[in-house]
Amino acid sequence: MRKRIVTLGEVMMRFSTPGHERFIQARNYDAEFGGSEANVGVSLAYWHQDVSLISALPANDMGRAALRFLKTAGIDTSYIDTQEGRMGLYFLENGAMQRSSKIIYDRFDSVFSHHDGQNMDWDQVFKGVDWFHWSGITPAVSAKAASLCLKVLQAAKRNGVMVSGDINYRRNLWRYGKSPLDIMPELIAHSQVIIAGLTDLANCMDIHESDFAYACEKAKALCPSIQLVATTERDSLSASHNKLKGTLWTEERLIQSKTYDMPNIVDRIGGGDAFMAGLIYGLMHRNKEQALEFAVAASVLKHSVPGDANFVSVEEVDQLVKGENVGRLLR
Amino acid sequence: MRKRIVTLGEVMMRFSTPGHERFIQARNYDAEFGGSEANVGVSLAYWHQDVSLISALPANDMGRAALRFLKTAGIDTSYIDTQEGRMGLYFLENGAMQRSSKIIYDRFDSVFSHHDGQNMDWDQVFKGVDWFHWSGITPAVSAKAASLCLKVLQAAKRNGVMVSGDINYRRNLWRYGKSPLDIMPELIAHSQVIIAGLTDLANCMDIHESDFAYACEKAKALCPSIQLVATTERDSLSASHNKLKGTLWTEERLIQSKTYDMPNIVDRIGGGDAFMAGLIYGLMHRNKEQALEFAVAASVLKHSVPGDANFVSVEEVDQLVKGENVGRLLR
């Protein structure tokens, strides 16, 4: 049963050092494409949902390669603008053991940051759409991107589309003169489902609480549109070994997922996006408890797949939830 | 002290995705050669035994490369027929963490499946041979292969050769109209040593028991030639972390090996064949308890070596059994 999902966000080229080499050692880089919202879209498309991405890419071979990546993933690219300019990039050094992973962003002045989405008929875009997903990275990039985000959210609301937002506060963005508190509350007020931890709520909604459920209630009080707040708790024993569980706040109760042990991590980038995608999929096709378990299991499996994208099937996620075939040799 | 061992089985080309890439991501594949019985032979040859393989390979460069691989391993290839036709293949996706490993077989219609071993003087083949090893994969491949397996087993028996059979039930084979129960009991009845777990005994000998010792006694009752039944118990905590122990049933008693913890698995393919080879080696050169410990330790070390073949020496296996030099830096 296919649903129609639209998301908005920047696609970046990711350069990662091979194996566990440090930046200082690398003489070649693995190249692929990623970005928080695109990662969510790639998961949902892999799970046979209809996904469209609103974005902007440079009118050069880098942009064309990014478009091909999205097409490969089965994402509709007709709302992606191509313009003169540069591609957002990020560089990843994979940690190991006690040594942290490092990301260097090089995304300022990208075509996405200059994209204003003029000439788009947003009501047309949202006709027949079931879900819209955005993240707090977009309004953090530039004033234009923040205003585009608001415009798109308004159109989604007008058309009665369900909206999820991954608050995803990033300290090293927000460099264009506005603070998250200037911008985020209005955006969040257009959303029914948000992903936010305590830090996100503090920075983006000025809610300073140490209890998650109580913080969620305050968020609801500020933005009554909010129906669900989800978060993951990651215990980083080392770069190679984490534990993960998820929590979903509803007005009625707080739902907790199983906790997964994750030694031997292959690639943790995109783990949060896999959770987000799993939650959206689960909320569209399952009940809330199942949605949360699906989201956490999807995120766990992401850690075993190299790259930003989570190439695991619904069946594989379901089996992990049920504890079937875990780590077996399938032939 | 060299022993002469003959084995029968198909050699396939193995294509595996690099690192932990999924099939969907791979743009190149590592290529090597493997097959259950050949893997057993490679181990025994590496341990300075004289090993001959009965098989068939295509008369093309793939077949020639397979022959070279076997020669490298020191295996006598004079009983390998080369014929027009295709090579059996298999594709391997290495799992990690909670994500399972996957194998896609592409072995139907291979030259081995059409091989009838005509024109071979089987009594000549077994002159002076100490041990013959077969597995339940061969009779599962095709009617011709099943009938070849029987013919060869009869010759081995006629010549007083010790026989081991790895029952190795594979659900996705047995597609030529016969069930394992039609074929396997007669083959097993030619063997003194078998490797079989409860599932194998259920599917191939119609023995449905939950107690291993009791099931072995029933097997013995059905096939009185059986002297020893071995099995391994693998606890798959994840694709990256297993535990392993072995059990050897004799008429007198049930022998249990140490249990090994195996986090950080490099390549588990061939782990069972390494156990089989270790058991044969142990039973030829040691007592039963030592044979079982040797077999399990050999299997454990296999998990640290990439590829199907187990390139570890007798000394290295012995050291692991004794707990010496484990994981040290030797210089």
Added chain:
Amino acid sequence: MRKRIVTLGEVMMRFSTPGHERFIQARNYDAEFGGSEANVGVSLAYWHQDVSLISALPANDMGRAALRFLKTAGIDTSYIDTQEGRMGLYFLENGAMQRSSKIIYDRFDSVFSHHDGQNMDWDQVFKGVDWFHWSGITPAVSAKAASLCLKVLQAAKRNGVMVSGDINYRRNLWRYGKSPLDIMPELIAHSQVIIAGLTDLANCMDIHESDFAYACEKAKALCPSIQLVATTERDSLSASHNKLKGTLWTEERLIQSKTYDMPNIVDRIGGGDAFMAGLIYGLMHRNKEQALEFAVAASVLKHSVPGDANFVSVEEVDQLVKGENVGRLLR
């Protein structure tokens, strides 16, 4: 605050098999440069200290590549002689799980082993130098190297330079007719700080004790110059999983570091040199307790970096000591 450090030792070319391949499987090798004392120097230079290496390299492209490697690391190479002859080599097979790592040395007859340091004005070399570091590998290589080591130590002493020696007893060296007991005591007697475990003290100082503190007291009695004796205790659960702690003997007390758990080891070669470098750095810039913790944490982080050299910053080591940011994703 930069200190000036001089060290003496051979730089070898290291060829290591890729991933976890065994020597028997490898068809290409990763190539870099290393050597116990050079590794110490690379760490100290990475931590913004001024480091000079006394050594000899062949006058060919291998030697030139080694020189470039040292320059990259910021090491002053003006005391490195280039001569006709061969480069010392070593081959590394990375172990995994219960399978040990193996090193094959091919360093006999290298230009370093023939180097006598004639025509050097050693007093000039040590003018303004704060620290000299040597290891027991150099006197183990050849009679010439042993005599060069003594000559350099005497000059360091004459110039009031602090001296550390990593005893580092290697059974497979010492092939030129002398035993460590003939040579090492005199060299150790020029040193204030030594790294030595019980085996080192037994083989190089004829001290046969099972208690470390008591053995250190005996060493002090034999060589009154000794002020500090450090050692690491490594618990090799497997090639992929070690535990590590450090101990520092002073005349007043025995200092113990935290114990670190190290599953998922990337490359343990150079772990001891990273400890040595950390200790020197710590003793130059911190107090003794801090120096020991810095040394152990530096060594732990080394295990996450491929290659001989320890490319981790002072900040990263300090954070591990404090338990901050361990294994996180830094962006």
Added chain:
Amino acid sequence: MRKRIVTLGEVMMRFSTPGHERFIQARNYDAEFGGSEANVGVSLAYWHQDVSLISALPANDMGRAALRFLKTAGIDTSYIDTQEGRMGLYFLENGAMQRSSKIIYDRFDSVFSHHDGQNMDWDQVFKGVDWFHWSGITPAVSAKAASLCLKVLQAAKRNGVMVSGDINYRRNLWRYGKSPLDIMPELIAHSQVIIAGLTDLANCMDIHESDFAYACEKAKALCPSIQLVATTERDSLSASHNKLKGTLWTEERLIQSKTYDMPNIVDRIGGGDAFMAGLIYGLMHRNKEQALEFAVAASVLKHSVPGDANFVSVEEVDQLVKGENVGRLLR
């Protein structure tokens, strides 16, 4: 100006040895996807035409990867059936200098060879389509494929679609009991444009002439639907150095293209398909002379691109035709 093109053919997985390694040496293989008609489709889609492929792929990860490859290329895959079975494969050894390139096919018994296209509404498929392309490989694969090809050709004709056929006689196919002369003339009789050299015409139409123009006239006499016959003349000085020119027969005259010198060939596989795609593109958008020059230049550029597919733009082909920017550094 987009045209709608449909093509029919098998997509195979291609495994090629890296660099210039021989099969006997290779330990890993580059993997991608190709097939004569798919290659034509990939070119046309790269040139912004709407392309659909009629085909069948296995319902496993290999088939899914092939589908992703086609989507990446922008090809509509809605007429591709997925079924249980195996993927057609081919193995490529890249020649060099005087040493020939070699291909080993392993495509028998593939799902495509069993595909009968039942349940497809072919008239629906061809509604609004401008061009249909087939090749002589499809009817050579199996009786089912030959009958599917005829069925599709009849539908194309019924719907007034322009048809091109690449005769592409392959000696090593045609193993199902029919000769090309039994099958091909009827198929050719549904086509307006064919690619055929003298050998093709001899084997598939029983026309034995040494003069191309005269042979084409005979072909026209046999199959009056034929309007154009194209062919390329390749002078193989070595595997690394060819010369190429094209010829286009029309009823009025014989058109010859420029001859291109091609030393330093990177990958010649797909060179013929690039010509075919260029010819279709040219005949749809240019005049006949321009179409031929476009086709030959597209084929020349293909030789510089690794893989089956011809990733060169219309602009790049046009510039080569005009002799602009050839081999320059563009920045």
Added chain:
Amino acid sequence: MRKRIVTLGEVMMRFSTPGHERFIQARNYDAEFGGSEANVGVSLAYWHQDVSLISALPANDMGRAALRFLKTAGIDTSYIDTQEGRMGLYFLENGAMQRSSKIIYDRFDSVFSHHDGQNMDWDQVFKGVDWFHWSGITPAVSAKAASLCLKVLQAAKRNGVMVSGDINYRRNLWRYGKSPLDIMPELIAHSQVIIAGLTDLANCMDIHESDFAYACEKAKALCPSIQLVATTERDSLSASHNKLKGTLWTEERLIQSKTYDMPNIVDRIGGGDAFMAGLIYGLMHRNKEQALEFAVAASVLKHSVPGDANFVSVEEVDQLVKGENVGRLLR
């Protein structure tokens, strides 16, 4: 005989696709560092000259890696500023045959473009310096870079340093509101040696002549400081096959070098910088005729070395000039 050379310019990170892959195909990139003036410096340092680079790099791991690259090359980095900001990048697709090579620059807004060289004592920098080299790329990057270039040139002149400038007109730069004609004549007027072709002279000095000698005379008339004008003539038969010769205009005569045939080009990037370095080296250590031949031969050899840098020795260049050992196997 060592000379002291200073140069000024941006060091960029270069990402190139492996082999002959197109951007659209690449999934990993070779990474190294380059930049016109740095390339000149690397050559001169490789030839045992003392070279300092004036530049700016980001204060992150990319910048640190670039610094290490320069140190490896033996370049003095004490005049390189590190600042917050981004690294200039460029992406290279290696052409082959008739297919051109492509470069995509991503260098706007780099720390170098914002570098104003404040707080530097330029007179101090040029004390004892023999030669200063700049190129027309620096003033094309930004107004700040242009003004820095002028400031540095004035200091060089004040200190009586010989100056060379590689005019190197780049159409796709000069985006900050000034035209080359506004800026370049004043800079050129500080130089004694320039590299310029007819296009450079047209765009940067408004000299529109078709005869090189006559154009040079006009340049001299405009900028009387000019003593020598050099240029190379490259005949691009294809991306894999060029011919190269050099011309040196002096007030007395026009010197022509030998013409070299260059089939089988490995990497042409940096070929012009190798010529420039060769010319500087030659003019410092040889006569003018020899300097030109040295420069062209150095450039030819560069085409055989992967990367921006020209790792060939003075002896190798001299041997090519003399036609000795060309293409032999040296052992």
Added chain:
Amino acid sequence: MRKRIVTLGEVMMRFSTPGHERFIQARNYDAEFGGSEANVGVSLAYWHQDVSLISALPANDMGRAALRFLKTAGIDTSYIDTQEGRMGLYFLENGAMQRSSKIIYDRFDSVFSHHDGQNMDWDQVFKGVDWFHWSGITPAVSAKAASLCLKVLQAAKRNGVMVSGDINYRRNLWRYGKSPLDIMPELIAHSQVIIAGLTDLANCMDIHESDFAYACEKAKALCPSIQLVATTERDSLSASHNKLKGTLWTEERLIQSKTYDMPNIVDRIGGGDAFMAGLIYGLMHRNKEQALEFAVAASVLKHSVPGDANFVSVEEVDQLVKGENVGRLLR
């Protein structure tokens, strides 16, 4: 028709830089095994002859890997001694264009150089053998190797075996106090077929002639055993482009082969050994004219195969001699 061939020589490990990287750039090396006489043996074994190698290898994993390489090639290794000691090595930098290839040998003090072949029953070795091949490299390595070579030659002669010697004068060997003129004439006097150019004859037989036929006559006069003298003439236009022809002197006449043009060379190492192997094969199975053409064509094809060994079949060589299928795509 199989012949039995014995050869004597050192097997070295070859480390070559990838692609066209210089030693100074390489961070990994391709590793394989080679050596002049072993290369000859590998060719002959590939052509289905029975080949045994007399040699010595170290008793470590390097030696074991070399043994496996020889077994893979089908060479009988029962006359190879394994001893404590080091493996001979060589490092190869592949040239390109005008840049020469470079080899750095690191073979002194290898186990082969210390091998005296004691305890071998040489008459037993040569029973039933058709041909013995040696080269001038062995006596150049050490006094022991020279004396072993003589001992083996005497046994070959005693047993009526045909003998070929590749004079192969290497200036950088012969370091043990003897000159070639002291040693080589006696060895040559045991041979019927020699490969020698004018330089070889000058250095090893003191024949200083500029005419090859006349020099051969003088050689015959000095060593009347000589029946045939062969040589190749290589015209090195560049490292990437050579021309090659062969000459065979017989007492009756001088035979000249075709000249082959060889642009786009992949790997020229082993080209001379391929010629030698071709000549031996040809002289055993064809007439003299055919033998020479076979030898030259085998050598030409070697240049297209990476590595020391010439993996081309008799059929491929024959086709090149006939000019069939040259550079075609075979499918």
